[in-house]
Amino acid sequence: MIRIGVDGRLLQGNLTGIGKYVTNLLVHIIDTNPGVTVVVLSNKLICNNDPRFQVIYDKPHLAKVKPMLWSRFFLGRLVNKNQIDIFFSGDGFIPFFIKVKNIISMIHDLNHLLVPETMSSLRLITTRLFF
Secondary structure, X not given: XXXXXXXXXXXXXXXXXXXXXXXXXXXXXXXXXXXXXXXXXXXXXXXXXXXXXXXXXOOHHHHHOOHHHHXXXXXXXXXXXXXXXXXXXXXXXXXXXXOOOEEEEOOOOOHHHHOHHHOOHHHHHHHXXXX
């Protein structure tokens, strides 16, 4: 049995293109690999609570932490605690303090380098800081 841990940030709120892509990819992995469990780790409710996903929420008071900051500083603890074999980041950001050796990181674009004017100031700063 392989446990794939997923950063749940991209599955919170209304799904964007990346969130839809990640969901469809995970469903395909589950459908074609019966020995795989997808574990979505999040600090807030996810919008696609697919029954094939195991969803683990962080402590309730951490729901107030901005998702990007939560992902970088608190998600690693959940990954390490839940016996994850492979960590999947759907947007290229890897948590600090993660002990998993197998990491898959999907990078969809390089807007922060190529067209930074299309991004909000906060998103640009956090992307440049953490990418």
